[in-house]
Amino acid sequence: MTKFFQLVIAGIEIGSIYALVALAIVIIYASTGLKNLAQGEMAMFSAFIAYQFHAWGLGIWLALILAILTTFVLGMGVQQVVLKPVQDSSLLTVVIVTLGLFLGLNSVAGFIWGYMMLAFPAIFPEGAVEIGSVGISYAAIGVFAVLLACAGALFALFQFTKIGLAMRAVAYNKETSMLVGVQVNRVIMVGFGLAASLGAVGGIFAAPKLFLDPFMMLTVLIYALASAAFGGLDSPLGAVIAGLFIGVIENLAGGYIGFIGSDLKIVVPLVIILGTLLFRPQGLLGRKYIPRV
Amino acid sequence: MRKTTTRRFGAAALALSLVAAACGGDDEADAPAPAPAEEPAEAPAEEPAAETGPGGYVWDGTTDPGITDDTMLIGSSGPLSGPASAYSPITQGVGVCADYINGEFGGVTMLDGKTRQIEVEILDDGYSPEQTVENIRRLHEQVGVFATVNVLGTPTNTAIVDIVEDNEVPNILVATGATRWGRDFASGDYAYTMGWQPAYQTEGKIYAAYIADNFPGSTVAILQQNDDYGDDYVSGFEMGIEGTDIEIIAIETYASGDPDVSQQMISLADSGADIFFNVTTPKYAAQAMVSIGSLDWDPIQFLNSVSNSTGTVLIPAAEGGGAVEGVYTAKWAADPTDPALADDPAMIEYRDMWAKYSDLNTDDAFAFFAWNSCMAQKEIFNNIYPTRDSLLATVGNMDEINIEVPLVYAENVSTSISTGDGWPLEAMQVEQYNGGVWEKQGAVVDVDF
Amino acid sequence: MAKTTIIRGTSQYRSIVTVGFALLGLVVILLPFVMSGFRTFQFTMALLWALGVLSLNMLTGWSGQISLGHSALFGLGSYTTCILVGTYEWNPLLTIPVAALVTFIFGIMIGIPALRLAGLYLALMTLAIGVAFTPVIRRFKEHTGGSMGISIKKKVFPEEIVGLNLDQYLYFLVVIFAVVMFALARNLLKSRVGRAITAMRDNEIPAQTMGIYPARYKTLIFATSSMFAGIAGALYAFVIRFSAPYSFTLTLAIFFLAGLVVGGIGTLAGAVLGGLFIQFVPYYAEEINQSLAGMVFGIIIIVIMVTAPTGVLGLIKKVRARVVTVADPPVVRN
């Protein structure tokens, strides 16, 4: 049983990271209708920025707050410079642009910080809460708490603030929003910055566990995309649940199913997700799109 | 930037000289061999009149493509981009090595007495085999290299091995520990591709022997990368424990690219094995050690040499709360981050030279790999006539020349294909990590094939 | 600039097109005799990528279904050939129909569940296939050679084939396949079936009321697209003579997608441009700056997309439109 609980806890820990990046993807989708393939690389880049601030002598919490703020600004900049010119083009064009962004960020990070993994300073104290024979590390609790906090903040933002309402309006219908006086361009810009910072949180909190290198978020992105789709592309709550689910199921499958082993463990959550999507094509908590005639 | 420019300039110069060679090369070859006249002073006096190099190679005075009277052009391909980029210092190191040899010694002085500047063309394959195929063809056919050096990776080298054979361009000191390179090179099945580092299988056997001797009756749990590299280690280990009372009770695998290995480590811990054999690349090695630090499992750890760098693996792992004290490994070369070697003259020279000729991080195990390979390249190229056959004869009979690579544990780098020894390095030293230093355990183990 | 108008179907138009194609054909035929073996090989590779992009175009460009799994289909074709030639010593040419059949069946197997999904959800499903391909190949090591890959010996090809060396032979073989496959694709696109597929992409419900059965066409175009990818993969195995999991990762699928969009989605000529893009742009990006090649490549993609959202072909057409207008003849009753 110890093994079981440890697998679940480890699954929640890594799943929280998938969920944070998935949240970033959902925010961009929900506020702009865009799918950002570079979300993971942006998160990785932010983690390097935090690393750099720390290396310059700032405390880790200060470094990560500064990195998140920097990312917010960078995210808005990227949207203005790179994505704005194509935002009315076809979906695929935009996806390919984010792919270009992906390649560029990866290459620049490697150029600046090298490809050798770096130890990212621990954010939470070492040690664990012992419950019976199962130890839950403070880091695992911390990451999970951060995820809940971010999800909560996001929920509040969307439900109770003007900018959140504007974002939802823009996602729902750009033209109408413009007519009722929403500054669409600004909303998209802020949405992008927000998503970038949320991804940054994911990247920074992943870094101590995964070790920092330019490829840290590569596979995480795939899991995050899967989580976002599984949860429903427009549902932050869905993204959180799906991210955690994938983390846990993947671990349990790898840990218990002999034939699957660790080799094919990535396949298990994907199969479950696809199975689910076949019956609920809009994702777990996504809104159903009814074609109008 | 600088490197690319010079290299491109070099390539242009080479193209010109190739044209020149194409126009006038034959005459030169037919001419009554001017080379003997300028026979170098350093040639041993007892050398017979016919010019004979290592391996009984007899030079007929010709020069192979890629070599002029004052230059030698070599190439390399490796992952400068993509998920395997961590290895890029090995590939880049070929260029650094050339700058170093050119800068410090004016180039390589071959057995024909001429000193030649080394020019290098390095190409990125992103660890994708078809890109390696394209690169190697470009190097052979377009760039016209004399040989390739340190081409990195098992699948990538497997993809090009036939092309190398067909084009008859030596591919020496390949940066992969697959067993086949030494075997096929010695047997002549693939006479143009030759390895460098000890085979992963050999290393697996060394751990098995060490465990059987020192921890009899123990059970082993293994974490391995699910590819040829992991399989080679594990199969070597399995061969080594055959007939002993050592038992493997759990094996978990991961794929390169996986975010982390917590699940595998939890499963292995659950087996409760006495020994943990860590067959992983640096990032996962560190993650595994961190996992052990947080799990209720305290095995004796064996860490493969791929990831035994103090500076880039053990220290980061320790900072992340990993269990690193008492870890065993086997090394075929010293560790540049070993504090005990801080004042070692050979290590100082490495650091000085690499800092002088590159911006590579000298703590990086792969940069150091490139340096050791460079030491061998220097001696190899100093001991050939300017032909590919001569190069092959030399690298196949390195027992005849004295190649000193001070920081590798093998007493000398040796091959002797006539006796079936196609592996340059086969000696390893088992060491244990204590208090931030690697301590030697027993003597250097030389595995004979 | 003086603007001229050329009407399609007129003798003037026909002669321009004929001369154009004749020149193109001449260049294509002469190329391997003028270029070095290596350059010939590069163009062969570019054509293989173009076929990969073409296969994706049939799915994504025509029917609007995004696939990130075409690397797996391409790989499946390549493995089929490598295994049949390498292990069972088949004649290489005979493996092509097998690769086509295997990928066609596989395409149907994916196509049927894919019917229920659209947009990003379908992309996710194909992504899963792309991601799962490498571990599955490794898992069936006995047949696939695992991560060591599986190779074909050069000697399965004769030294000289109708007076051509191997590079030239492979080049012409791929050219012939490419011409045939592009022609088949073009015929399909310009037919009742092609119209039905594009109609479905544009507006599915009205298409249904016209009698177009979406499930049938979506599955069949998925399978056909898979088959084209599989044939391209089989030809790839001829040229590279090696298959390893590392060659068919998601990166390849993404390159196909990039080639598709950069070349010009939905068009056939765009696929050729996409193939050339995949082959040559990273190569020159590396020439510009080796350590930042990825950044250069990324910037090139972004710049192309920002300046020409309809791809390079769209850009070419725009430029051409400044000089000549190509118009259709007026429609008259016969």
Next chain:
Amino acid sequence: MSLLEVSDIVVRFGGVTALDEASFTIDEGQICGLIGPNGAGKTTLFNVISRLYTADSGSVRFGEHDVLATPPHKIAGIGIARTFQNLGLFPSNTVLQNVMIGAHHRTKTEFLQAMFRTPAARREERETRELAIEILNDLNLAHVANSPAAGLPYGTLKRIELARAVAADSKLLMLDEPASGLTHSEVEELGETIRLLRDRYDLTVLLVEHHMAMVMSISDKVVALDFGRKIAEGTPSEVQNDPAVIEAYLGVEAS
């Protein structure tokens, strides 16, 4: 005997009953106007007949076919064609292609024949093309035949849709507000066109339209719906003077 027989159709969306036991018939060759205020269930009825919506109960008989037992993509095959209120064109295809797609169910070319351009496929393609050109000429659309449908004026698009429906060579043509968005003169012309098409192609027409003048001038028969129920049926003048109809429309006007 009547061609189309709609009996007791009920459609519910959640708690809303969109069609409530609607029944009527159309005879072959008739132009039947279907009128009623917004939300009366006219388009819903169209969608039931073209099988885009599923009826909760009732039956639709078309000739000898049980419509509700026919899958949506086979509706065209039994001879029912339609247009859409908000246009159902294929914008990236040319006008000519749009019309040719209308003939999809009448043609047979499949993947292999198409790829290899078999003689049969070529003949069929030529015939389809000629047919489409013919229809385009009938509807004065020949000049835009090769333009993509996207970007043409609204009135033109409406006519293209009509042309496409005609190309289906159906027995029943269902037009969903063909006059909406047209100018006054265009509407008059449209009425003429519908009559002309009916005569030339032996069509039966079911027409949903708000433009009363046109409905009344071209229809042989008018059916009025309100709140999903049939409130009147008969000749245009009968229905026009039916108190229930007047009330329904006045009620709408009053609100």
